[in-house]
Amino acid sequence: MQSFIHIDSPNYLREEQLPAPLNWSAVFGNDHPIALEIGCGIGDFIVKTALEAPERNFIAIDFYNKGCYKTCRRIDSHGLTNVRVLRVEARQFIQERLPKGLLAAVYINCPDPWPKKKHRKRRLVNRQFLEFLRDYLVPGGDFYFATDFDDYGIDVAGLLPGMAGYGNCLTPDLYRHELEGYHLSKYMRKFMAEGKRIYFVHYRKIS
Numbered sequence: 264m265q266s267f268i269h270i271d272s273p274n275y276l277r278e279e280q281l282p283a284p285l286n287w288s289a290v291f292g293n294d295h296p297i298a299l300e301i302g303c304g305i306g307d308f309i310v311k312t313a314l315e316a317p318e319r320n321f322i323a324i325d326f327y328n329k330g331c332y333k334t335c336r337r338i339d340s341h342g343l344t345n346v347r348v349l350r351v352e353a354r355q356f357i358q359e360r361l362p363k364g365l366l367a368a369v370y371i372n373c374p375d376p377w378p379k380k381k382h383r384k385r386r387l388v389n390r391q392f393l394e395f396l397r398d399y400l401v402p403g404g405d406f407y408f409a410t411d412f413d414d415y416g417i418d419v420a421g422l423l424p425g426m427a428g429y430g431n432c433l434t435p436d437l438y439r440h441e442l443e444g445y446h447l448s449k450y451m452r453k454f455m456a457e458g459k460r461i462y463f464v465h466y467r468k469i470s
């Protein structure tokens with residue numbers, strides 16, 4: 264069993280210590296727009312993305328302790344002040360800790376694919392999740408999804424056109440295998456090195 268790593272970083276927030284009611288502008292010390300990365304892994308994507316956007320705040324979440332630790336190490340070593348990391352489960356965190364209409368962007372990169380057919384219901388991103396998430400985006404807020412898993416990519420790309428409140432930013436394509444300006448995560452690079460293609464989906468909340 265892996266031992267639990269204590270995370271000692273000013274950018275790591277313990278959920279139980281969050282004030283209630285929660286004021287995210289107070290957490291960041293400014294009222295810049297806030298973006299969320301779900302399943303930040305080791306934090307390479309969020310660090311590159313946050314370095315490029317100092318006028319934006321980022322919440323990076325993962326329920327993997329070592330990933331949160333590595334993400335914090337990266338953030339701290341770059342001296343970033345616009346990212347906060349939490350070890351939480353995505354659905355519960357969003358529902359309990361974020362006000363609706365808060366998020367300027369949501370990034371989901373290489374979520375666990377649950378490749379076995381009988382396990383697919385465990386996938387994070389499905390119609391129900393997309394409907395749930397839409398309420399937490401600001402009008403004009405971006406939703407990004409990337410996966411190396413053909414079936415997952417095609418499934419999510421096929422769901423969104425039928426959903427009210429989302430507009431496709433890649434029209435006429437439902438997905439692309441390259442997304443200019445979008446940083447690659449550790450898993451994307453790993454899968455690309457194995458010759459796999461990434462499915463990028465990009466939608467925007469419309470009112």
Ligand SMILES: C[S@@+](CC[C@H](N)C(=O)[O-])C[C@H]1O[C@@H](n2cnc3c(N)ncnc32)[C@H](O)[C@@H]1O
Nearest residue numbers: 302303304325326327352353372373448449450
């Ligand atoms: C395959 S890894 C991808 C990591 C990173 N996004 C990347 O592309 O390199 C998926 C990550 O999502 C996290 N994760 C999966 N489901 C989650 C959930 N419901 N809430 C929070 N984190 C989750 C896992 O712990 C894992 O670190």
